[in-house]
Ligand SMILES: Nc1ncnc2c1ncn2[C@@H]1O[C@H](COP(=O)(O)OP(=O)(O)OP(=O)(O)O)[C@@H](O)[C@H]1O
């Protein structure tokens with residue numbers, strides 16, 4: 519690379535879109551980089567573990583692989599008090615790590631649009647700013663549904679339903695930044711579904727030894743709602759003895775449990791809208807987030823809410839990355855005065 523080219527690059531401004539998720543986080547940069555990392559941080563348990571691992575902090579997969587030698591933190595999870603020092607430090611380390619993956623040091627200035635879980639309250643948002651200070655020059659905080667709608671050019675009139683791990687966030691979008699009244703958040707989302715499925719398995723197979731991680735994997739591989747019951751065989755331990763069992767019916771049942779919860783929340787969001795806009799919103803309901811990967815979810819939700827009139831429900835193409843992609847698009851489209859400088 520020539521010296522002059524290098525100088526040019528140094529004077530550049532980097533835009534980033536960051537989706538901090540309960541379960542996984544994604545960063546997208548204007549230099550065409552995108553990374554998704556599970557929102558988990560590991561710290562070696564003791565000096566032996568520190569020596570063996572050869573590092574003070576581990577992230578994502580790396581932390582999970584070494585979980586027995588580490589204390590694990592999920593700093594964005596529901597119920598985590600973000601003013602607890604260990605979690606706050608973990609959040610900070612995690613965000614730095616996420617940013618480092620897009621090489622911010624090669625740029626003069628970094629401007630970021632950030633989405634954080636809706637259960638992260640106002641105090642935590644100031645923690646969020648503290649976390650980003652020194653790494654990003656200016657930020658703008660937006661909600662997940664709005665970022666998604668912006669990214670796919672659907673801000674004119676839509677309802678975006680982001681089915682994440684910790685929460686399902688449902689928002690009316692009609693051409694401007696949504697206010698708090700335009701959004702409803704329910705705690706029935708991916709993690710909740712995992713617990714339902716775990717209960718159903720334990721009820722049917724007494725003594726079954728299953729963890730949340732096992733159940734989540736099975737769900738991600740075979741989730742579906744509606745239609746005929748499918749066969750899904752898995753291996754599990756029942757009182758220490760391995761068994762091969764069919765949980766296809768239980769997966770269908772557990773996934774089905776979330777449909778009326780989401781349906782009711784969508785109805786509330788429609789009912790609260792300007793009546794002249796309701797038909798437009800009803801006919802453009804967009805599912806996103808990992809939960810929208812449940813096969814048949816759009817069809818089942820559409821029939822669940824069919825009693826409110828004609829509806830159209832569809833899924834975004836890239837549900838895991840849509841928030842970060844939308845946030846990046848907002849980052850580069852918005853004028854500088856929309857940002858809060860955090861230098
Ligand atoms: N194929 C699939 N079927 C059903 N659920 C899935 C599938 N793939 C991923 N998920 C679930 O989606 C959730 C993760 O989605 P996403 O990345 O949108 O959440 P998040 O952004 O981390 O959470 P939140 O938005 O609540 O902070 C997890 O619960 C995961 O198990």
Ligand SMILES: [Mg+2]
Nearest residue numbers: 539662682807
């Ligand atoms: Mg999310």
